[in-house]
Amino acid sequence: MAGSRRGGRSRRQSEPPNAFTRVRRLAERGRYDAAAIHAVLDAVPSCVVAHVVDGRPVATPTLHWRIGERVYWHGSVASRMLRTNAAGGDVCLTVNLMDGWVLARSAFNHTVNYRAVMVFGRPEVVADADKARVKSIEVALDQCYDLLRQRRALREFGRDPDKAKLRDEKTVEGYSG
Numbered sequence: 001m002a003g004s005r006r007g008g009r010s011r012r013q014s015e016p017p018n019a020f021t022r023v024r025r026l027a028e029r030g031r032y033d034a035a036a037i038h039a040v041l042d043a044v045p046s047c048v049v050a051h052v053v054d055g056r057p058v059a060t061p062t063l064h065w066r067i068g069e070r071v072y073w074h075g076s077v078a079s080r081m082l083r084t085n086a087a088g089g090d091v092c093l094t095v096n097l098m099d100g101w102v103l104a105r106s107a108f109n110h111t112v113n114y115r116a117v118m119v120f121g122r123p124e125v126v127a128d129a130d131k132a133r134v135k136s137i138e139v140a141l142d143q144c145y146d147l148l149r150q151r152r153a154l155r156e157f158g159r160d161p162d163k164a165k166l167r168d169e170k171t172v173e174g175y176s177g
Contacts, residue, residue, distance in 0.1 A: 021098055023122065034069075040097050040117045041066045045144060049073055050092045052085050064093060071119055072126065073136060085123045093119040139169050146172040 016032070017023070022115045023030030031037070047064040050057065060081045065079055071093060075159040085091055099113040126133065150164035 009096060015071075021118075025124065035117075037117050038066065040095055040115045041071060041119075042158050044095050044097050047073060047095045051081065051085055051089055053080060054152075054163070064095070065144065067136060068118065068138060082125070086091070086125050088122045088124075091121060091123055093121075095119075142172045143169070 002061040017030070041064070045063050045065070046061060048059050048061050052058070057080070060107060062073050062075060063148040065069060066072070073093060095118065096114060096116045099115065102111045106112055147164055147166055154164055155161045
């Protein structure tokens with residue numbers, strides 16, 4: 001829907017969509033405001049990063065997170081995805097959040113309610129010299145892992161997983177449970 005770049009400056013989320021990024025089918029359902037985009041990016045830890053390798057399209061599933069207007073994704077420096085994109089190729093990071101099934105009498109009329117975000121941009125490698133940002137990423141990942149564990153535990157014991165709360169940095173720092 002709107003653009004952002006891994007480690008780089010993002011397009012203003014409030015910009016109107018262009019011919020490439022606008023939703024065409026059921027366009028009235030498309031949302032381009034930062035709050036809607038951030039809600040989907042923050043709700044789902046997994047994503048798919050699509051890029052071109054040697055002239056061929058490749059879509060790689062991985063994990064992502066957002067800090068402010070920047071979107072980051074997980075990858076090994078030895079991976080083909082990161083090596084290829086270090087040169088500044090265009091990528092599309094996609095996140096899909098399924099809200100529920102809509103069942104009908106006929107299978108032909110079944111559908112799914114979902115929200116999705118497509119982030120277009122050119123990635124930048126996160127340098128080790130940027131210690132403050134790397135630390136903030138570690139904290140965000142620790143908090144995310146803690147929240148996922150809380151949700152899993154609540155679900156396992158028949159309680160509402162939405163009752164899980166994001167805990168502060170000091171509570172989850174160095175968490176290894």
